[in-house]
Amino acid sequence: MFSKNIIHRRGAMIAIAVIALMAMTAGTALAAAGKAKFEADGIVVLVGLSPGGTVESDFKIKKNGDIKSVEVHTVGEVVGGAITSLAPCEEKGKHSAGACGLTTAALLGSTVISVHESSAKLDVTTQRYPLTIAPGVEIEVIDGTLKGKLSANMAVESFDDSQLLIGSGKLKVRSTEGTVSTYGCLLTLVATVPLLDITEPPAPGQLLPFFGPIDACVASPGPNPLTITPPLTPPIISPVMVPVILHVTDTGSFEVADDSMKIKGKIEVIVSSSPLGTVGVIHITKGSATIGHDHPHDDHHGKKDKDDDDDDDD
Numbered sequence: 001m002f003s004k005n006i007i008h009r010r011g012a013m014i015a016i017a018v019i020a021l022m023a024m025t026a027g028t029a030l031a032a033a034g035k036a037k038f039e040a041d042g043i044v045v046l047v048g049l050s051p052g053g054t055v056e057s058d059f060k061i062k063k064n065g066d067i068k069s070v071e072v073h074t075v076g077e078v079v080g081g082a083i084t085s086l087a088p089c090e091e092k093g094k095h096s097a098g099a100c101g102l103t104t105a106a107l108l109g110s111t112v113i114s115v116h117e118s119s120a121k122l123d124v125t126t127q128r129y130p131l132t133i134a135p136g137v138e139i140e141v142i143d144g145t146l147k148g149k150l151s152a153n154m155a156v157e158s159f160d161d162s163q164l165l166i167g168s169g170k171l172k173v174r175s176t177e178g179t180v181s182t183y184g185c186l187l188t189l190v191a192t193v194p195l196l197d198i199t200e201p202p203a204p205g206q207l208l209p210f211f212g213p214i215d216a217c218v219a220s221p222g223p224n225p226l227t228i229t230p231p232l233t234p235p236i237i238s239p240v241m242v243p244v245i246l247h248v249t250d251t252g253s254f255e256v257a258d259d260s261m262k263i264k265g266k267i268e269v270i271v272s273s274s275p276l277g278t279v280g281v282i283h284i285t286k287g288s289a290t291i292g293h294d295h296p297h298d299d300h301h302g303k304k305d306k307d308d309d310d311d312d313d314d
Contacts, residue, residue: 034291036099038089038265040107044280046080047246047273048204049226050115051189053077055240056223067142067214070122070183072241073223077116077150079269081282083107096291103289106261109159112282120148120173125180128214133244133275139211141244143180148173156256156263165263171252176270179247185217186210186242188227188235195230202228210235217241246273262290 049055053076060068086108089100126143133139152169175181189207207228217239227236248271255264265287271280 033093034096034099034102035092036089036096036103036289036291037092038086038100038103038284038287038289040083040086040282040284040287042081042083042085042112042282042284044079044081044269044271044282045278046078046204047271047278047280048078049074049240049242050076050078051226051228054223054225055242057217057221057241059218059221061218066127067124069124069144070142070241071119072122072148072183073117073119075117075223076226077118079112079114079116079152079271081112081269081280083110083112083156083282083284099289099291102261102291103263106158106163106165106263106289107156111157113155113157114152114169115154116150116152118148118150118173120146120150122146122181122183131182131184131244139184139244140213141182141184142214143182145175145179146173146181146248147175150250152254154254154256163258163261165256165258165261167254167256169252169254169267171250171267171269173248173250176247176249176272181243181247182245183241184211184244185214186226186240187212187216187237188229190229190235191231193231195228212237212239243273244275246271260292264288 053074055075056073058071058073060070062068086104089103091097091099122142122144124142124144128140128142130138131141150171150173152171154167154169156165157163187210190210191202191207193202193206195202210229216237220239222240224238224240226240226242227238229236250269250271252267253265254267255262257263266285268283268285269280270283271278273280
């Protein structure tokens, strides 16, 4: 189910999440808040720049023409995954009977979509060189290590599609220890099927990346949008620096909610992506679920739970 949601329905899901966020109010009141503390794990199955997303690249060039670094500001990155396990879970407080069951129903097997805006610096370790990404297809790339931060709009849809939690996250971006990432200059995505509905782009397997030399991105730093070129038409050139091979570990905090539940915690996302596919894991620690809303006469009178942590990781 989660692959269907991520690949074929992510646009509609995110739109629904935004509408739901606008409609939420703080006035909803239930009898008392139940609480659960938990940990969870998951997988990453999708990472990349959405069509229409933008990239701005600031190149630092040495006198000899080598690239020292690239500051890459990206809007519209998408990470998709699913929560595959939730344990342990402990109910906290006298009003919390059933809180772990409700938390499990909301998270276990859920689809997770995160749409990012990020700023990251690529310190170049290997200058321009040719990389074969498919039989007979060679592109110019550079290697480097990444350091930056991102802010994310997040949506979590339950396994049975009955619940949608929306919110945000802030994470630090770092190259996974001992790795480098590889960047190329993507000019456009060429569709292999007719574009019948411009609001619903083709599936990733129906889009072929068309890369150019790194200097195309140097000459046009943007911000430029990622374009889709219809079949059998001249390419719609819009250079964007994107990772061809990506190895990153993102760490920070998140909070998502609907009108009946709030979930927050610390999160770590480890991603390895290449032309062969994407693998990755999600780890949630210090997870806290609040079911309903605090009653004015509840024991802590609206004060911050002593187990809550400062979520600012910046």
